[in-house]
Amino acid sequence: MFSAPVGHKRHALNRDLGFRRPRRACFACYDSGVIANGDGLVNRILGDYDRTSNGQRIPGCDLPLICHCAAAHNPVSRGLRGPDGPIAQGLASELTRDQVASLHEQRLASWQETERLMRDALMARAAGDPQATPWFIAEVRHSVHAQADRQAATGQTDPTEDGPRRLQPLAGVLAETLSSPEGPLQQIEPQVDPPASPQPAA
Known part of the structure; x- marks a missing residue:
């Protein structure tokens, strides 16, 4: 006789949570090997990064920043970093390991907070507040x-x-x-x- 697997039911709160953070090992580069700056956090370290002399923000106008995570060392998918630093010397730059770790931690915390806020809004809507x-x-x-x-x-x-x-x-x-x-x-x-x-x- 067929027996249903134990624990296959999703908890109601998890079932209703329609938003989840990306599943990435490194939030500094989102597993691409190149540091992301869509949220502007890199500018807290390098104030003029991807900015012109008049302060205009233009993504990609400066050298890419190579990460220190496994994705940057993967020769199959990227091959962006060798044992002595970025492979493309003169065509890429880098932050320190501590700076990259800080970016990862800040973005992970931000995504976790985003999940919490989305969950709270969904729960408020379920409780009768359509404007949450x-x-x-x-x-x-x-x-x-x-x-x-x-x-x-x-x-x-x-x-x-x-x-x-x-x-x-x-x-x-x-x-x-x-x-x-x-x-x-x-x-x-x-x-x-x-x-x-x-x-x-x-």
């Missing part, structure tokens, strides 16, 4: 709506069309919103670590 929304979703939603209102007020049109501007793909809307002067990414203040104090001579 994590702050970061509410902020982007507000920015998108404000931008749409400004475009509607100015009668902005698409130069390729005769009529009013039509809906854009979601990715385009988010990219435009996040990169706008009042967007969340532009509000990150670069924080450069103070230089280490000189060591006394032996």
Whole structure:
């Protein structure tokens, strides 16, 4: 007779949690071997990284930062780092191991907090609050709506069309919103670590 496996039922809270952080071994590079800076955290270490002389943020304008994790040492998938440092000398750069570890820990903590906020919002909705929304979703939603209102007020049109501007793909809307002067990414203040104090001579 068929016997159902023990423990196959998902807990109700886990079943309703529709958002989970990425499963990565290294959150500094997201297992790519190259340090990510989409959230601007690298600028707290290197204030001018991926920024022009006038402060404009342009991803990719500086050398890639090679990670210290296993993905950067994997010759099959990447081969970005040799035993003496980045393979592509002059075409890549690096942070210290401690700086990379700090990026990993900060991003992991941020993803864990995001999971908690999403879970809390879902639980609040299940309890009868249809407006419960994590702050970061509410902020982007507000920015998108404000931008749409400004475009509607100015009668902005698409130069390729005769009529009013039509809906854009979601990715385009988010990219435009996040990169706008009042967007969340532009509000990150670069924080450069103070230089280490000189060591006394032996």
